[in-house]
Amino acid sequence: MALQKTLIVVVGPTAIGKTALAIKLAQHFDTEVISADSRQFFKEMEIGTAKPSTEELAAAPHHFINSHSVQTLFSTGDFESQALLLIESLFKTHQILIMVGGSGLYIDALCKGLDALPDTNMNIREQLNLQLANEGIEAIKSQLAEHDPEYYAKVDQANPQRMIRGLEFFLSTGTKLSAHLTNSKKIRPFKIVKIGLNMDRAALYERINLRVDQMMSAGLLEEVKSLQAFRNYNALNTVGYSELFAHLDGDLSLAEAVEKIKQNTRRFAKRQLTWFRRDDSTAWFEPNQQDAVINHIVQQIS
Template sequence: MNNLPVITLMGPTAAGKTALAIELCQHLDTEVVSVDSALVYKGMDIGTAKPDANELALAPHHLIDIIDPLESYSVADFRRDACHHIDALHQRGKVPILVGGTMMYFKGLIEGLSPLPEADPDVRAQLEIEATELGWSQLHKQLSEIDPEAAAKISEKDSQRINRALEVFRITGKNMTELQKQKQSPLPYQFHQFAIAPTDRKVLHQRIEKRFQIMLEQGFKNEVLALYRRGDLHPDLPSIRCVGYRQMWEHLAGDCDYDQMVFKGIAATRQLAKRQLTWLRGWPDVTWLETDEQQNLQRVLTSLS
């Protein structure tokens, strides 16, 4: 049963994943399952470089435009939905192509998720009260006693992660390190894993800057302005924290001028790409492809034979 093929096409932002995915879909008569935490949001098209109508006609995409920017979408949500679409494509005799740069999604899908509990508002509120009275450094000491391995990886100033680690312990009676070692059963798929990026980092930086400028020309400011004017969204939401959207939001709020927004947006996108590449350099069983290399299509197709 462990021979159902799935192609994964990973890589940093602006590396050329979508173009290659469309070629693959044309040759294999198949469809894409998006692995991108920004493409899930409705009304966020330009700043996420969401495939347009022509691209979607050539390569149908799943898991895009599925939730409102006010909502959240977890790794567990992604794993459930991705497995549903992968299975549906296999039942139709197609090879699913998973494309994106959200490495936590890929990791959760391929390696499985730990049985960590859902957030508990009451427990979190109690921890916030304790932090106000004692300080996060004291709560970090508590964490050191129950989970020294996790505490060693978490800064005393990282209130969010301290809160989560203590919350997990108080809900389950087990520490996070212990729970994270428990994984789900492996999926019955054979993953053919590829990563695409330019060898020269300068080329990637140029592609990022060019794409950001194109987004601005396409009306990115007006797209974010529509979100800004809704009145129910704010900068702490995962949607508005997306690269580019956060910087444009700050500009609309009067916290930086236009040129600063452009500079910060491009810089943030480069930082995102750097983090994605760091993930990928330690990724097992991945074949690297060079951006815009003519042999890329054939190399992926050959892996299926």
């Protein structure tokens, strides 16, 4: 058995097989899985977020799947505080826990902690969300670039929520968010072992394209139609939903929207890999090396 409480963190790009590995690890170590996928929190978004199937959810206990509504504000800081409380509780009955996801900011929030920041004005956030809906992302981009160019340079510029956060902070406090981000790492009361999954880029892109086709066959367009009333919420300004909203608006044909989803998902996967590769503590494996992953973990915790 492990001498120290240990969190195993499984990261990697979308569609690579993180869920399958997390379940195998949970079964091997007789433990539970914590999702760190910022889209799978939302119960209204099912098909387009590639949530674990009913069978997969039954194969191991999962947390932070369908835990919130798209109408609920659920920030990275909220995830950090709620996940830490959950981990503390689960460690009372488990020596090892599994966390899995492709949302780098949420992984870092849990593993390294976030900087303490002053409160912002929620009315400003609502105004910026309305501006995003009416004028598009370019209007937010230009304002953020003007007011906080340092944050703008490093933020994911395809993520409206992250950019609105930077602009909201400046308009609320009069100071730059970049000036408050010290990247000072917090010490967690448990060991962290990070596992990364990667594979041949062309093969990964084939997986992504196939997954998008499977999502469409499973009824993604119908799911998006059912969510039109919520389309201005941040949670739905995301790949797989934005493109089909554009189709429903008449801006794209269905074939064009599907191709856009594939293209944007491939770009997203590339950004995920860039993010996770920055962490030298991550041990990298291919999806078919599950036994090697288990052996590595056993060596790390022995």
